[in-house]
Amino acid sequence: MTEAANFDAARAVAMARQALQIEARALTELGPRLGDEFARAARLVLDCKGRVVVMGMGKSGHVGRKIAATLASTGTPAMFVHPGEAAHGDLGMVTTRDVVLALSNSGESDELNAILPVLRRLGVPIIAMTGRAESSLANHADVVLDSAVAEEACPLKLAPTASTTAQMALGDALAVALLDARGFREEDFARSHPGGALGRKLLTHVRDLMRSGDALPRVGLDAGFTEMMREMSAKALGAAVIVDAADKVLGIFTDGDLRRLVESGRDLRSLQATDVMKKGPRTIRAEALAVDAAELMETARITLVLVVDEQNTLQGAISINDLMSAKVI
The missing domain is CATH 3.10.580.10 (CBS-domain)
Structure with a gap:
């Protein structure tokens, strides 16, 4: 008998609803925890003369790429650097004018933690986005953004689900706060998206x-x-x-x-x-x-x-x- 033959449609819908409820709860609980540390992170980025260098491994890396893209398209110069590649030469992309935004739910990613001491010696400010305030990543950071979740949406409690949703939302929150602080307007957004519908509307005369x-x-x-x-x-x-x-x-x-x-x-x-x-x-x-x-x-x-x-x-x-x-x- 195939897996398709055993498919239970009602159970699939119930599991999907449960996953959405868990992730929605994670986001709801994230808001009240924002405060001085978030404001400090935004201030660090606004004072940055270079770029926001986003780093993360695995699923956090995928989220990091999206955050870097969102920042770049909303007025904050940003790029993603893979921690593994950084340890083998790409760290040269990071300058003392930059700010590093490092993502790791556990805060114990070997590839990421291996380059944190180097970043500290360079004097590069580090913003950590992690679910563990006592982790190695948090201890190396100048500012810690708490992205902890009570549970993952995965029924096995293994696959990053609610934790990556929290990271993504926290990255969006940072981008929106920075966008507002910079006075970023529709016309500015259009210049970053000349090929999109908004770009055509706001840039075509x-x-x-x-x-x-x-x-x-x-x-x-x-x-x-x-x-x-x-x-x-x-x-x-x-x-x-x-x-x-x-x-x-x-x-x-x-x-x-x-x-x-x-x-x-x-x-x-x-x-x-x-x-x-x-x-x-x-x-x-x-x-x-x-x-x-x-x-x-x-x-x-x-x-x-x-x-x-x-x-x-x-x-x-x-x-x-x-x-x-x-x-x-």
Whole structure:
């Protein structure tokens, strides 16, 4: 009989719920223990002229890599150094300008403890994140962050589960405290994530996406209806911009206007741009964020916004398709 045949669905769900309850309890108990030591750790990092060097073995190492990444993306320069590799040369990455954040639930990791005396001799401040306040790691540290848990979620009480959850959460708490102390903003986060959705929204400007030059469909006030249609078809923006001799925006004529005009039954051949254009089209500046153009389109229920300068001179145009192609929306 296979293991799958013995599978008890109800027991699996019960075990999962129990694991979540244990880990939730571990986090709940972690909060009240934060105090002066946590504040001292944050102060050490804020005063650091170099980087936060995160170290940890095994599961603590995996958590450490995530903490280093979170710190780096929220305004605190950080990197992960494997303790085993540090003992064989990588310790040269650590300078006296750095702060070391060392993770070990037991506080007795051989690879980590082997390099602690060297770090002390270098004068590098050490922040320990450990579940044992009397461990070797804690005794070598300048600041100790207590990540102890009452029990692991593993029913065998062997696999690091609740303890690594506590480490992860404590690392996030430190990153959030530092982010706030630095005055880190959405724009700063976006600069660290230029390829993400937030980065595209906060770093992409209208000038980066707008059509300009010969790509703009524009005609003069006295342009005939046929000339205007040719310009709209050639530029494929779904509109024609009506401008004066100095390229000042006077109005716009869109595909929607054309549909309504055809439905009205008027004689189109006799019309000029000045007869059918809409005055006061929606405009935006080139330096505005692309997401602002998207908001304008949504509010006005339009699919195209003209880009003008302070003198209302036509600079470009940006469409909803441009925003979608750039994944701004």
